[in-house]
Every structure is written in C-alpha cells, then in structure tokens.
Amino acid sequence: MITTHHITPEELYESLKTIKVGGTACHYSLKKCAELVPTINAINELKEEKNAVILVHSYVSPEIVYGVADYVGDSYALSKNAMETDADVIVFAAVRFMGETAKVMNPHKEVLIPTALDGCTLADSIDAATVRRLRQQFPDYTFVCYINTTAEVKSECDVCVTSANVYNVVERIPNDKIYFLPDKLMGQNLVNAMYALGVHKTISYYTGTCYVHEEYNTEQIFRIRTEYPNVKVVSHPECNPAVVAHSDFVGSTAQMLAYMRETESREFLMLTECGLSSRLQKEFPNKKLVGTCTLCRYMKSNTLDDILRVLKDPAPADRVVIAPDICQRAARSIEAMFQYSRS
Ligand code: 13P
Ligand code: SF4
Numbered sequence: 449m450i451t452t453h454h455i456t457p458e459e460l461y462e463s464l465k466t467i468k469v470g471g472t473a474c475h476y477s478l479k480k481c482a483e484l485v486p487t488i489n490a491i492n493e494l495k496e497e498k499n500a501v502i503l504v505h506s507y508v509s510p511e512i513v514y515g516v517a518d519y520v521g522d523s524y525a526l527s528k529n530a531m532e533t534d535a536d537v538i539v540f541a542a543v544r545f546m547g548e549t550a551k552v553m554n555p556h557k558e559v560l561i562p563t564a565l566d567g568c569t570l571a572d573s574i575d576a577a578t579v580r581r582l583r584q585q586f587p588d589y590t591f592v593c594y595i596n597t598t599a600e601v602k603s604e605c606d607v608c609v610t611s612a613n614v615y616n617v618v619e620r621i622p623n624d625k626i627y628f629l630p631d632k633l634m635g636q637n638l639v640n641a642m643y644a645l646g647v648h649k650t651i652s653y654y655t656g657t658c659y660v661h662e663e664y665n666t667e668q669i670f671r672i673r674t675e676y677p678n679v680k681v682v683s684h685p686e687c688n689p690a691v692v693a694h695s696d697f698v699g700s701t702a703q704m705l706a707y708m709r710e711t712e713s714r715e716f717l718m719l720t721e722c723g724l725s726s727r728l729q730k731e732f733p734n735k736k737l738v739g740t741c742t743l744c745r746y747m748k749s750n751t752l753d754d755i756l757r758v759l760k761d762p763a764p765a766d767r768v769v770i771a772p773d774i775c776q777r778a779a780r781s782i783e784a785m786f787q788y789s790r791s
Contacts, residue, residue: 454489455515457482463514466733469725469741473748474510487752488515494759501535502755503550505542506701507723507747512541514730516755522702523549523595524612527782530554539758541750544768545571548599551768552778559768562754568746570596570686573656574630579604582627586652589627592618593781596658597630599770603777605629607784611685612700615641617788624649630656636689637698660744661686664719669694672717672739679738680711683719691719708732721747 457478464476488511495502495516503526504517513520519529523546530538530550537558540547545568547561579601583591593605594614602608609617611634618626618638626649628635635653642649664687672679682704683695692698697707701724708716708728715736718725722741729737758766770778 453492455485455492457485460485460488460511460515464510464730466729467510467726468729469722469737473743474722474726476510484511484515484752487756491516491752491756491759494756495539498537498759499535500537500539500759501529501533502539502541503529503546505546505723505747506705506727507721507744508541508750509748510723510726510730511752512750512755513723513727515752517541522610522612522700524610524700525702526550527553527595527610537759539755540768541755543568543571543596543746545596545598547768548770548778549595549602549782551770552599552602552775552782555770555772555775560758560762560766561768562750562758562766563746564749564751564754565746567598568596568744569659570594570631570656571598571601574601574654576600576604579629582629582654586625586627588623589625589652590621590623592621592626592628594629594631594634599774599778601629602781603774605781607788608778608781609785610700612703613785613789614638614685615645617785618642618649618651619645619647620788626651627653629654631686632657633662633688634685637685637687637692640689640692658686660721660742661719662688663742664688664691666690666694668719668739669717676715676717676738678713679715679717680707680713681717681719682707687719695719705731708735723747 460481461478501518504520527549531553538550539560540550544566551559591605592607595610632655639651680696682697717739721744725737725741
C-alpha cells in the first residue's frame with residue numbers, strides 16, 4: 449500500500465519562504481505553494497508506485513529541490529547516488545549529460561530526464577569527432593574530460609573528473625602529459641593548481657566555457673569587499689583564474705555549501721548559479737548573501753510538470769538511450785575517476 453506523505457501548502461510555504469533570489473521565479477507565496485502542492489504530491493505518489501528515485505542538482509528550482517528530490521548534490525555525489533541506487537527508475541532533474549552519466553552507470557535501468565533544454569554551453573562545446581582529432585594531434589597525452597560532456601565524448605577519453613576532484617585526480621594520473629577538455633577556464637585553473645602543488649605536468653586544454661561562470665569578474669569581488677570587509681568570496685572552478693585567485697574558497701557546489709556550513713563568517717558572495725544561493729538562504733538562515741547570482745537556463749528548464757509527465761508517460765526524447773559500446777567505453781572513464789579518487 450502506498451503511504452506517501454502529502455505535503456500541505458502551508459508546509460511547503462514554511463520551507464520555501466526564506467528564498468529570495470533568482471528573480472520572481474524563485475520567490476514563494478502561500479498562493480503559489482498552493483498551486484504547486486498537487487503536482488508535488490502526485491509526483492511523490494508516482495515515485496513510490498514506480499520505485500523511482502529523483503536525483504536533483506542544486507541549481508534546479510527550489511520547489512523541485514525541496515518538494516520532490518530524494519538526493520540533491522553536485523555532479524560527483526549525484527553520479528555516486530546513481531551508481532548505488534536500487535530504484536528501478538532514475539529521474540535526473542539537471543542537464544542531459546548528468547542523466548547520461550546515470551545511464552552509463554546503470555545501462556539496464558530506465559533513466560528519465562525532464563529538462564526541456566538539451567545540453568549546455570559547456571557540454572555543447574565539443575563532440576566526439578573533435579576528441580578523436582585531438583587525440584591524433586596529442587598522441588602521448590592522457591585525455592581527461594570534465595563530467596559536463598556527453599557520453600560519446602566521455603567514451604573517447606581516458607579519465608572523467610568533476611569539479612570536486614579535478615585537481616586530486618589529475619595529480620594522481622601517472623602520465624605527465626594531460627589534455628583537459630572542454631572547459632578552458634577550468635583548464636587554466638588546473639594549470640595554476642598543479643603549479644601551486646609543485647606537480648610537474650604539461651597540460652593542454654580545449655576552448656569551451658560555461659556561460660554562467662565566465663561572466664564573473666574581479667571588479668565584482670573588489671566592489672563587494674569594499675562594502676563588506678568581512679565577506680567570504682566563494683567561487684566555482686569554472687570561473688576565470690583571476691576570480692579564483694581572489695576567492696576565499698573554490699570548489700564544487702557541494703564543497704561550497706560545506707564551506708559555508710563550516711565557516712564562522714556571516715556574509716558570503718556566491719560566484720555560481722542562483723540555486724546555491726537559494727540553498728544558503730534556506731539552510732543557513734543566520735548567514736547573509738551579498739551581491740547577486742546568475743541563473744542557468746538549462747538547469748532551470750526542469751519543471752515539476754515535466755517531472756510528473758516523464759514519470760507518468762515518458763516520450764522517447766525523455767528516455768536516455770546510449771549505444772552499448774559507447775556506454776561501456778564511457779563507463780571506463782567514469783570508473784577511472786572513482787579509482788583515482790580512492791587511491
Ligand atoms: P558541480 O559538480 O560543482 O555541482 O558543478 C556542476 C555544474 O554544472 C557547474 O556549472
Ligand atoms: Fe552547463 Fe554552466 Fe549550466 Fe553548469 S551552469 S549546466 S556548466 S551552462
């Protein structure tokens with residue numbers, strides 16, 4: 449028998465009322481919560497009925513994060529959740545490549561993606577044919593791909609990394625020649641991090657960027673530091689090296705949250721997508737967010753209505769399908785990441 453707890457509009461409002469970032473789309477009134485609750489309850493019922501798990505990236509809208517998610521996290525944690533789940537169906541509310549990673553780890557499970565927009569500026573910046581060409585140009589290099597790539601691109605690379613482990617993994621790769629793709633700014637940050645650690649490697653990188661993170665600049669940091677001398681600046685490694693150099697902490701979205709939890713300071717400038725800022729407002733009500741944040745149109749294209757639709761009656765485009773040989777080769781690069789992260 450299904451025993452799903454039905455949330456009330458008042459409970460949802462209580463949980464979301466402190467969130468005030470990301471434009472009116474992420475502001476909640478009791479009336480708006482009353483409109484959202486029937487869909488949330490229908491999703492949670494269907495989830496139990498179908499033995500489905502809903503994995504959600506922190507950048508996705510708060511009503512999804514706090515209304516229906518089973519796990520919320522960064523790409524590293526979510527790929528581990530995808531690997532370890534015993535659910536029959538995985539609904540991945542994030543971007544397509546994250547759903548593809550879940551499918552690569554679970555080729556026999558149904559993986560559904562509710563996002564209305566495919567890809568993202570970073571994942572779209574490179575395709576498999578380009579990686580094959582680069583491999584001919586750089587024959588002795590270990591090819592390291594960021595997790596923000598398609599399964600096809602991962603299948604052409606040796607090791608996958610996420611923002612949570614890129615420096616550790618690259619440091620442990622025995623080859624001293626590394627080709628990193630597709631993020632140019634993360635590639636530059638990788639060069640700087642290896643230099644700071646005293647690790648000698650020749651690192652080349654591709655030209656892609658994330659349109660959300662490349663926008664941040666040092667002027668924003670200096671302006672905020674002048675106004676709030678005690679502020680902690682927290683940035684993502686997809687930001688440019690000057691921003692990284694002037695940050696108090698740099699890490700994956702989960703590491704950024706952990707830093708805020710553990711840091712005494714009360715004021716934070718978050719140089720990443722607004723989803724993290726809304727988590728800060730909800731989960732750390734005694735801390736203050738200063739400055740603004742930016743929305744990722746790809747992550748924010750996930751809606752409760754689409755989650756309900758894919759659970760009820762998925763269209764062919766909602767199902768992640770990957771050819772078995774690509775799945776096997778992409779899995780090798782992801783397993784290599786887990787191997788190096790453990791060693
Ligand atoms: P994280 O793995 O740090 O959550 O980053 C994902 C992402 O898309 C950043 O733009
Ligand atoms: Fe892609 Fe940037 Fe959005 Fe992350 S924030 S999904 S890298 S466009």
